[in-house]
Amino acid sequence: MKQAHPRTLVVFFSRNGRTRRIAQALAERLHADVEEIHAVQSREGLLGYAQSALEAMAMLAPAIAAPRHDSAGYELVVIGSPVWCWSLSSPVRTWLLQAALPHARVAFFCTMGASGASRVFDTMASLTGKPPLATLALTEHEVDDGPTAAIDEFLRTLQGPLPKSRRATAQPARARRTVARAPAKARA
Numbered sequence: 174m175k176q177a178h179p180r181t182l183v184v185f186f187s188r189n190g191r192t193r194r195i196a197q198a199l200a201e202r203l204h205a206d207v208e209e210i211h212a213v214q215s216r217e218g219l220l221g222y223a224q225s226a227l228e229a230m231a232m233l234a235p236a237i238a239a240p241r242h243d244s245a246g247y248e249l250v251v252i253g254s255p256v257w258c259w260s261l262s263s264p265v266r267t268w269l270l271q272a273a274l275p276h277a278r279v280a281f282f283c284t285m286g287a288s289g290a291s292r293v294f295d296t297m298a299s300l301t302g303k304p305p306l307a308t309l310a311l312t313e314h315e316v317d318d319g320p321t322a323a324i325d326e327f328l329r330t331l332q333g334p335l336p337k338s339r340r341a342t343a344q345p346a347r348a349r350r351t352v353a354r355a356p357a358k359a360r361a
């Protein structure tokens with residue numbers, strides 16, 4: 174029997190549009206609602222860059238606009254962030270600190286210049302208190318080059334039946350990591 178789609182939310186922050194592009198592609202294929210996180214203070218220009226870098230390094234949680242969706246009502250929440258200074262972007266940190274995810278399973282994705290994904294995923298797991306079902310890390314080039322096999326594999330994991338070891342009780346280390354092909358050194 175064909176299973177109905179789990180009620181899914183894709184939530185993300187994007188300063189330059191790459192994380193947004195991946196979020197929209199994932200949402201379309203997951204039949205998901207989309208929540209874009211908006212920082213109250215502009216991230217544009219040199220000042221916005223400097224503020225973003227500072228907040229990420231200091232692990233600050235800046236003000237964000239009120240979310241449009243109540244995360245508590247979803248069975249699967251897919252959370253996306255750019256990598257900032259080898260860290261989670263600060264607006265996503267704020268959202269995670271405020272979000273209620275009582276029933277949801279989670280999956281994480283990020284976009285980046287070259288490195289920092291594993292630290293971002295560890296922070297997301299720590300802030301949600303949940304191991305991800307799957308993770309997806311894409312470099313700017315991979316986003317710009319268009320759909321990758323890594324996106325397909327990430328989606329297959331989320332859409333497939335869940336073996337017991339990947340239910341909410343699984344340890345973070347057992348989660349499947351989907352990292353698009355790139356030189357191993359660039360993944361520190």
Ligand SMILES: Cc1cc2nc3c(=O)[nH]c(=O)nc-3n(C[C@H](O)[C@H](O)[C@H](O)COP(=O)(O)O)c2cc1C
Nearest residue numbers: 187188189190191192255256258259285286287288
């Ligand atoms: C403040 C700041 C810090 C960044 N730090 C890193 C970093 O540590 N590692 C990295 O690979 N990319 C870094 N980047 C690049 C972004 O992660 C990358 O361009 C990402 O795709 C941007 O996503 P967006 O287009 O959704 O904003 C940084 C970008 C910004 C704005």
